[in-house]
Every structure is written in C-alpha cells, then in structure tokens.
Amino acid sequence: MIVEMKNIRKQFDGQEILKDISFGVDSGEVVSIIGPSGSGKSTLLRCATFLETIDGGEILYMGKKAAHTDASGKTQYVSHKELREFRSYCGLVFQQFNLFPHYSVLKNLTDAPVEVQGRRRQDAEETAMELLRKMGIADKADAYPYQLSGGQQQRVAIARALAMRPEILFFDEPTSALDPELTGEVLRVIRQLAEEKMTMVVVTHEMAFARAVSSRVIFMDGGVIVEQGEPDEVFGNPRMERTKQFLRVFER
Amino acid sequence: MTLSTMLSTMAAGMLRTSLIFVLTLVGSLPLGMAVALLKKSRFAAVRGIVRVFISVMRGTPLMLQLLVWYFGPYYLFRWSIRGWRFPALILGFILNYAAYFAEIYRGGIESMPVGQYEAAEVLGYTRSQTFLRIILPQVIKRIMPSITNEVITLVKDTSLAFTLAYQEVFSLAKQISASQTSFMPFVIAGVFYFVANYLVAFAMERIEKMMDYYR
C-alpha cells in the first residue's frame, strides 16, 4: 500500500465533514473519487496531503505512520521534520493550478527539487525538460504562467508535482477550472500517466474519464464512502440507491 | 550674496537632505518588514506592542515625534543631548516610516492568495523558504506603487528636519532668505525638491518595470 487512510474524521466548526472514512491505494492503482458538491472530497485529499490535520484516525504512507489517534483520543502527528518526508511521498494538483507566477515554467519545475530535495540544478533541469516534453509543452519552458492557456498551466502544474518524484499523485478536480475545449489535453496526460502505472487518486466530475481510466471508483456523499468498486460495476450497475440517484444527473 | 555663493551654501543642505532621505530608507524598509512580521507574532503581548507602536507613529505628527526623540532624553532623564541632534532626527524618521512601510507590507502579504502557500507546503518548502522564495517576491511587486507614494512623501518630509534646526535645504533657504531679504533661496529649494522627486519617480518606475516580466 502506498497510502492508507483509516477511520478518518474531520470537522470544521463542530460539523463533521469526514465521518469515519477508510481507504487505501496500492501501487499502480488509479482511484477516482466522485460525489456531489460538499461531500468532503477535497477535504479528504487535503487531509491525505497534510494541508489539513485530521481529528481522528490514522494516515500511513509506505506502511509508516504519519498520524494516529492515541489511547486518550488525541490525534498525534509525527514531528515537523518527519512530516516533510511524508510530504515527499505525495503530490497534489489543484483545481486552480497554483503555479508560481514569478517563476518561469522551467523554474516552477526545478525550484522545489533543488531547494527542498537538494538535487543538482542540472539534473533537475533535465528531469524538468523530459517532463515538459511528455506534457507536450517543452517549447514553453521559458514562458511565464500568465502567458499560457489554462490547459497548459494545468499540465505545468502536473509536471511540477511529478518533478518531485512522488509515490502517489492526488488531483482535485484538475479540469474544473478549464474551458470545456481545454479539458481534453489535461485528461490525456493523466490517462498517459495511468498507462505508465503512476499511482493516482483523482477527484473528478468527468464521469466518462473516470470510467475509462480508473481501476477503482469511490462514490462519496455526506462525508462517507457510500460505494466503491470497479468502474464498470459502480457506473454500470450501482448497488446503492444514492449512487444511482447521483449518476442519473450525469446521464442525458 | 551672489547667486553662485547662495547655491554653494545651499548645496551643503542638499547633501544633508539626501543623507536624511537615504538613511531613512535604508533603515525603515527592512525595519518595516520586521514590524509587519512581529504584528503576526504568536505572542499576544508582542502583537499588542506592535499595534500600539504603529498607531502612535501614524496617529501623531512626525514633527512632534522628532521633537520628542531629540528633547525626550533631556526632559526625561536629564541626559546631555549634545551631538544627539542628527541621531535623533534619523531615529525619528526611521521609526515613523517603518510604521507606514509595515502597514504596506502587511496589506501586501495578506493580499496573497492562500493557494500559493498551499502549493509551496505540498512541495515541501519550509515556512521561511515559502516566505522568502514564493511570497515575498510577489508581495514586493504588488506593493511597489504604494512604496513609491511613500518614498515621494519622504522627499518632502525631509524638510521637517528644520524642526530640530538641522541645516538641510529648507532650513538654509529660510535662513538665507531672511538674512538676504531675497526670495531666491525658496526658488532654489523648490527646484531642488521638484527635481529630487522627479528622479525618485523615475527610479521607482524603472524598478516597477523590472518586475513587469510576470503578472
């Protein structure tokens, strides 16, 4: 298992947003998370990538505990220093890209590998160029984010996350901020990564994409996992009434 | 007094005015950042002190502050203030401008989208790396127009040094004008301030242009 989330609880202002959620991701798996707005999908990803702290449960990466709830019911995280190692296992691609606007595309991809991981600049630049070629934007290496289309920016953001060589990559609605005609180019690179057996968790509203690319689909609603399974099962033959209801909205 | 002796006498004042200007910026630009960061301190006492400092600095006239820094040590502690004129002057200017700059920095820092912090956090940047590499460069670009305003105000504010009878351009102009019953010194001083402001505005515009490579 790359990551295991066990009995995760999270509340905001006394309201439970994640209610006892458990799931794990194996190496090479592509897991899609679908569900209505407000069901806690983003919160789950933010807990997994340590942007939010959990109120209860356990988070393990590579079999090592990053956080757990102790006997007294308090949730303990490993030290700040150790947490940085756990952060290096996971990458996150945001809906809004969040590129660094003052850095060129190349610098967006090399700065963290050099400054955080201590890699040699030349190595980092080679890796970065290779990734940009893969994303089909090698000619944009010297451009600044504002000069790129949304689809190109999101591909840079994916490359930036990959440049850190994470074990697993999380995506939070990577195409939701894009014009419809630009979603294809981003979905294509994610699909390509899936074929290369990159371990990924993708929160998405692109049902056709989720069905085609994922090895497993999780349907979340109201802070719980309602149903999960192979995409053909969940989409073709959902067991839960709530899942059927949700999917019906996407049919036309 | 001929125009050329008038000019050469006032040139010394121009130099002193420039000295106030440069020392104030060199001191207050970094100090303002320290004040802005302390305002976000974990300790409520520190935040409280900083808040009082900023509101006093901004809520009272700079002229009064200069008088307090200069005469304060004598009236409070009966200390001799010989040789204290120039240090008191610079101290007063630096602290006053640091307060204004601190508020500009704070506004700039708070205007940064949270996504920049989150992206940096996920990539494993430490807090200080995040601030120095990701946040600060963008903040500087955002606040440059406000900094320019403040710097131009400073050019004119240097004339407040006359309060402590420091012989900068404005004080000299007043003295020479009185002794020579001539309007000319004021014209010279006016031209000096105008040209100084023009140069400052030009320099600031260049700096803003340098940061125009991204949006």
Ligand SMILES: Nc1ncnc2c1ncn2[C@@H]1O[C@H](COP(=O)(O)OP(=O)(O)OP(=O)(O)O)[C@@H](O)[C@H]1O
């Ligand atoms: N920082 C926060 N403070 C308070 N409430 C929050 C915070 N973040 C999320 N919430 C609440 O938690 C709930 C779940 O939010 P979350 O963003 O995880 O949903 P989501 O499934 O990602 O929805 P969407 O499909 O709209 O992105 C929402 O009701 C939201 O208002």
Ligand SMILES: [Mg+2]
């Ligand atoms: Mg969301």
